[in-house]
Amino acid sequence: MSARPMIIDTDAGVDDALAILMALADPSVEVVGITTLNGNVSLPNVERNVGTILNAFGAGHIPIYRGAARPLLVDAPDAADIHGADGLGDAGLRAPRDLESTHAALGIIELAKRYPGCTLVTLGPLTNLAIALSLEPNLAQYIGKTIIMGGAPKATGNITATAEFNIYVDPEATALVLSRGNLQPTMVTWENTLDHPILWDRWEALLDAGDMGKRFVRPMCTNLMNWAKTRNRPGMLMADPKAMAVALDPSCATVAHVYMEVDCGTGIGRGMTAVDPIGFSKKPANTYVATHLDIDKVIALITKATAVACHL
């Protein structure tokens, strides 16, 4: 069976890095391009980080595209307090690469047309995807599956009282993706992450699984691990690897097909992702929301990535 083509859109980011490594380590997919955007840290940091991740894996041939430096309408905070000022845990991991000259939004369109039926995984805000959908309204017909890490349908926010970070950074882009794209994405939410922490003993075991775990992922995550332990977290939360696991193996998630709408107001609900499973809105379902994850399968897929050689 030939490998499934995959495009990854990312604001890397510590957990993005681990998710990208999972895709690279899985022979059932071929990563055909990585598109970058502002989010966890600024765009230049994200670009450097993606180069570093690819070089660590020995995948220097995969093209990297420069994307949105700001959200569509309203600037938003970054998450450097979680990911480190450089976005990779301030562990000194640096091996940058040259970028393509094409913009990330055009890169998504070109790659989707070159690899029809491809999987698109978004690990950051939805700015690039919204621009791509505006430029090519038929984009959905070229994409097989879209997996989005984002949202908090129960309004358990991680950046405000009600909103998950990726969606909060660019709610207008999210609204466009949900309303116009007909992508029918699968959303792996912040609540999925909270429901399925990777308990500390299992986290330690996956870091020790091999060279990549020991020399790249552990140093990258040290500050975040300490931060999480001082907050008495039961384990590592790691949102993006869970979305990647669902992209690699859909049986990692149970999903519900629902109508979802994002709040683009300016009050406490900005960025909140409300779902309507009962049908009050009388609008057709536009999203598959993950309701439960198989954490054993997720951990097995992460461990495949931490077991590989690190080329830095």
Ligand code: BDR
């Ligand atoms: C999401 O926001 C970022 O901090 C993470 O990389 C993840 O994509 C979690 O809310």
Ligand code: CA
């Ligand atoms: Ca991310």
